Amino acid sequence: MSQSHNLAINGSRLWDALMEMAKIGATAKGGCNRQALTDLDKQGRDLFVRWCKDAGCSVAVDQIGNIFARREGADASLPPVMFGSHLDTQPTGGKFDGVLGTLAALEVVCSLNDLRIKTRHPIEIAMWTNEEGARFSPAMTASGVFAGAFSLAYTRALKDFEGKSFGDELDRIGYAGALPVGGRPVHAFFELHIEQGPILEEEGTDIGIVVAAQGQRWYEIDIVGQDSHAGSTPMERRRDALLGAARLIDGVNRIGRMMMPDGRATCGVITVSPASRNVIPGRAFLTAEVRHPDELKLEVMARALANLASDVSRELGLEIAIKQTNIFPAQPFDTELLDIIRKAASTHGLSHRDIVSGAGHDAVYLARVCPAAMIFVPCVGGISHNEAEDCKPQWVTNGANVLLQAVLAKAEIVAQ
Numbered sequence: 152m153s154q155s156h157n158l159a160i161n162g163s164r165l166w167d168a169l170m171e172m173a174k175i176g177a178t179a180k181g182g183c184n185r186q187a188l189t190d191l192d193k194q195g196r197d198l199f200v201r202w203c204k205d206a207g208c209s210v211a212v213d214q215i216g217n218i219f220a221r222r223e224g225a226d227a228s229l230p231p232v233m234f235g236s237h238l239d240t241q242p243t244g245g246k247f248d249g250v251l252g253t254l255a256a257l258e259v260v261c262s263l264n265d266l267r268i269k270t271r272h273p274i275e276i277a278m279w280t281n282e283e284g285a286r287f288s289p290a291m292t293a294s295g296v297f298a299g300a301f302s303l304a305y306t307r308a309l310k311d312f313e314g315k316s317f318g319d320e321l322d323r324i325g326y327a328g329a330l331p332v333g334g335r336p337v338h339a340f341f342e343l344h345i346e347q348g349p350i351l352e353e354e355g356t357d358i359g360i361v362v363a364a365q366g367q368r369w370y371e372i373d374i375v376g377q378d379s380h381a382g383s384t385p386m387e388r389r390r391d392a393l394l395g396a397a398r399l400i401d402g403v404n405r406i407g408r409m410m411m412p413d414g415r416a417t418c419g420v421i422t423v424s425p426a427s428r429n430v431i432p433g434r435a436f437l438t439a440e441v442r443h444p445d446e447l448k449l450e451v452m453a454r455a456l457a458n459l460a461s462d463v464s465r466e467l468g469l470e471i472a473i474k475q476t477n478i479f480p481a482q483p484f485d486t487e488l489l490d491i492i493r494k495a496a497s498t499h500g501l502s503h504r505d506i507v508s509g510a511g512h513d514a515v516y517l518a519r520v521c522p523a524a525m526i527f528v529p530c531v532g533g534i535s536h537n538e539a540e541d542c543k544p545q546w547v548t549n550g551a552n553v554l555l556q557a558v559l560a561k562a563e564i565v566a567q
């Protein structure tokens with residue numbers, strides 16, 4: 152580590168790149184809507200690929216659209232140190248979720264170029280397709296394919312709410328690459344990300360050492376009752392799908408509260424049919440998700456949801472079908488890499504503390520195929536998945552400096 156003691160990235164170049172990328176899909180409220188596999192995603196990808204090539208990287212795209220920008224090391228036969236994140240955003244996303252980790256990785260490469268540093272291992276910036284799971288569920292799909300959690304065929308067949316398929320959209324934007332997905336050795340994977348929660352900022356802590364990410368389960372819930380006249384149907388004869396959805400939404404929230412402080416439970420999408428003022432709704436669609444760092448408690452939450460659905464079905468005379476669309480257990484990260492990150496933070500005189508990620512990240516799946524770990528920096532007000540998402544130039548610089556040190560610790564500097 153001493154060889155790289157005083158090395159630092161160019162924070163203003165990184166901040167400028169973040170602001171430039173944020174123009175693609177910019178929303179009126181200052182956020183970003185650059186959803187996976189849209190034309191705007193393609194524009195962001197094209198800009199990123201151009202920047203990587205300008206930085207001297209060779210760029211490869213795999214069959215599910217993951218992008219790898221490679222900087223050769225002294226020994227090309229060694230497995231690469233990989234680092235990166237994603238560029239797709241939520242519909243009302245921000246400038247930093249995913250983008251920080253991806254562009255900070257590029258900044259690390261640019262800084263190594265400026266500093267004329269050669270590494271023993273090759274290093275690869277990785278940009279993972281469809282991390283958010285907003286347009287195509289589940290989340291972290293393409294890093295999941297890389298890690299063998301999902302097949303290529305399953306993922307290409309996923310459909311968005313308009314019925315468009317992942318595969319068709321990937322082909323349409325021209326990012327269905329030739330490289331087989333995964334199945335190759337990776338020496339280590341690092342991901343820098345904003346915390347997306349309030350802890351680091353409230354504590355005044357510079358760096359989060361992400362020791363694990365909590366487990367998640369996502370569901371799609373179809374509720375079937377009976378359309379009928381709002382005026383002539385007596386209250387006791389109704390089969391009201393929207394009322395069923397309301398009971399479920401309230402119940403999901405109670406399941407999350409039952410498991411405080413670490414449990415999370417959310418309903419994010421609801422649609423109702425026929426959505427006419429004077430018709431009792433016969434159909435409703437709801438998404439629900441539950442999260443917890445403890446797998447047993449996550450199972451308790453999942454069973455509580457199933458029991459809630461059968462109670463509502465019986466009480467209101469509804470047919471309720473629950474489909475699980477995403478599941479992964481809590482994922483601990485690699486202890487050796489975590490120590491490297493702690494030392495990197497100390498090298499830069501940055502305060503740090505261990506933290507569990509509330510959000511899922513591509514590192515969760517990479518951890519299944521190689522040593523993986525994450526670095527957090529604060530975000531303003533702990534707000535994310537919101538157009539007001541914000542970070543500070545110093546926080547961005549801190550995170551990228553720690554990433555630089557961590558990558559060098561595993562890729563090893565070679566004397567020239």
Ligand code: HGY
Pocket residue numbers: 282283284290291509510511512
């Ligand atoms: O939902 C999440 O945890 C992440 O944004 N995919």
Ligand code: MN
Pocket residue numbers: 237248249282344512
């Ligand atoms: Mn993210």
Ligand code: MN
Pocket residue numbers: 241248283510536
């Ligand atoms: Mn996100």
